[in-house]
Amino acid sequence: MSGQKDFSQSRSLPSPQRRNWVWFSLQMLLRFFFVEWLGYRARGHEKLPREGGALLLINHQSHLDPLLVGLPLRRPISYVARHNLFPVPIVGWILRRTYVMPINQNQPGASVIREAVRRLEHGFLVGIFPEGSRTNDGKVAELKPGFAMLLRRAHVPVYPVGVAGAFEVFPRGSCVIKPGRVRVVFGDPFEPPELQDLCQRGREPELLRLVRGRIIQCQREAEQWRRRSR
Incomplete structure (x- = not known):
């Protein structure tokens, strides 16, 4: 199936404004399932720029998180995923055609930072999970410091994003997605002067x-919203 380009290795990037047919098809297929089975709702995504790069910093509750965050948007998000997922049949094919960047967690290096910056400068939304891995208890874990290098080099708006309920419906180690209530809240952007100041070395x-x-x-806002909806 070679009709769609492998963006994980391509040096020429597609339009950051348009969802290709793989991304669009996934959104359409999953929308009904997420809304009906997971009671999915999102708010605050109107805060994101309609064009131009932006960095999304997201808590990591489950394997569903990239799909949950991208579902309400009309433009694609370029995520980072473990390199050993790319050889997996079907999964790898989808990752390579939905703007995902491979990373070796044992040797992250600067190459993925350079690629993320390149995509941000090209105008992509880039999604990062700064905890580094999925939560074990539903709470936001301590963050890994590696993303600070990206903040130093990426001169784009930066947004916090909170996911609630995904841990309950599809926790780590589970093979079954349970029915439930999932909420996603997109926060206001960080103030650029504050981030630039704290990005100085020694202030990590x-x-x-x-x-x-x-x-x-x-x-927490997403969790409170989720509980009120029961």
């Missing part, structure tokens, strides 16, 4: 606290 602990606090704020 303050930066991690700020970013984690804003993600937790969005996640």
Whole structure:
């Protein structure tokens, strides 16, 4: 099936405004399932720019998170995924055609940072899970410091995003997606002067606290919304 380009390795990038047929088809196929089975709702996504690059910093509750965050948007998000997922049949084919960047978690290096910056400068939305892996208990874990390098180089708006309920419906180690209530909240962008100041070397602990606090704020708002909907 070679009709759709492999964007994970391509040096020429597609339009960051248009969803290709793979992305669009996934959205259409999953919309009914997520809304009916998971009671899916999202808010705040109107805050994102209609064009131009932006970085989304998202808490990581389950394998569903990239789909849940991208579902309400009319433009694609370029995510990072473990490189060992790309050889998996069907999964790898989808990842390579939905703007996903492979990363070796044992040797992350600077190459994925360069590629993420390239896509942001091209005008893509880029989604990062700064916890590094899915939560074990539903709470936002301590953040890995590697994303600070991306913040230093990416001169684009940065948004916190909170996902709630995905851990309950599809926790780590589960093979079955249970019915439930899932909510996603897109927060206000970080103030550029504050981020630039904290991105200075030696201030990483303050930066991690700020970013984690804003993600937790969005996640709590999403959780409260989810509980009110029961």
